[in-house]
Amino acid sequence: MFDFFSNIREILRWQDLFDILLVCIIVYRVLLLIRGTRAVQMLTGFGIILIGYYSAEKLKLFTLHTILIEFFNNLILILIIVFQDEIRKALTQVGRNPFFTSANTIEELGIVDDICRAALMLAGQKVGALIVLERETGLKNYIEAGTIIDSKVSEDLIVSIFHPSSPIHDGAIIIRNSRVSSAGCLLPISKDPTLDKELGTRHRAALGLTQETDAVVIVVSEERGEISVVHHGTMLRDLDMKDLKNQLLQLLGLRKFEIHLQKKEGT
Template sequence: MLLGKLFEETTTLHLITSIVDLLIVWFVFYQLINVIKGTKAIQLIKGIFFIIIGRAVSDFLDLTTTTQIFDLVLQWGFLAVIVIFQPELRRALEQLGRGRIFKKSAVNKEDELQKYREEMITAVKYMAKRRIGALIVFERETGLKDYIETGTPMHADLTSGLLINVFVPNTPLHDGAMIIQGDKIITAGSYLPLSESNKISKDLGTRHRAAVGISEVTDAFTVVISEETGDISTTINSKLNKSISLEDLEEELKDYWQITNNKKEGGGLFARK
């Protein structure tokens, strides 16, 4: 009876340790893939798998010479992998030494959020200095599909160069609104509803009325650059914040992307649900 109980407990313990062992191996492989993702090492790993599969097939078919060649490649392959993967291995060891390898995805997200803010600030600063009018709408919870369909599809990465080029005067898309979802420029040249509020100063033009208008019917966050003065303004929840500084804009952008990221994380950065 006692022997049977001991055997039962040993089996359960062995099962638990086996599961933990598999989870550790899986986690290590997952982190290694994250380190080499987007590098030439991925293609080399595919080549290694091809060699291993080729070795198994040649052994199964009893192809003696082919099997010996595969064995020779695998024997010397270890040294070749160290030489070829040297940059990736060094980077992984550096991250491990800094304690970053297990925090990589969180660090990358923060780096990306910072990058988007810098791209926006660079573009806005350039356009404001040269009085290039711009209207940029950031989608939040309320979908902007109806307004996206009125513009020209772009589906491009958010970069300062592209932002500036879209709003350069006398180009086809400079008069409309640019709509951004997360980290992507979805469309440019879109038409927005104009606000009919009497509270808006008559000195402000169509861009500002459109910015307030979209904030009245959706929860979108909007950045406006005046073509006449170069002033930067933002709108959200029907409120117009006039003539704000670049520092204030950066804080508002930080809040926008942080909220967007928190609400949509789980399917990748800014994943649409």
């Protein structure tokens, strides 16, 4: 046993360990990025095609084998076309510099303010709402199942979407890349039997989504006019404007940017 570990130490360099760790991190980040999107189904499709390729080779199905060879010869180009949204999102995240307050970050701080004001207004009117903030886990499937909006985030837009007279007031809005991507989105309902019986459909939907993804969800209760924030299956209820903003800044990693901006403006 000791000889086995001694041999491993002799064979493996520190660079090899770093290389393995780096590959594991990249694979994990890619899987996290494509979870909840059509990319999962597409990768399954690629797996089936790969099985078809080896089957055609073994069974000597020359025409099918030739077609699949051409497919794999152009695989890189095909992957870039198919996964262009995911690649764009990944490059955007990699390109973010955490040490400087960019124009995008200032825009995100403004979006948080708009969301908080809209939630407060809706709560005051006892109008129910579900506001989903996409983070690293893709929500493309939920976005495409709703009504595509693709509009700049604003307090007025959010309030108007959830107004009872709006045809898309049921369901959730999903904010992606600092824009309202879709409205009227249906979220998975949590089936946890231990949940409080008083929790309505909106709260259970928020819990259901956040148990499956890393999204942040703001819930406005129609019955109580109460604002809640849900993340990773945990719910913080009955928040005021200040608490809501603090929670969103914390969960979205914007707290340090706001502090930096306040110090900059104070000088």
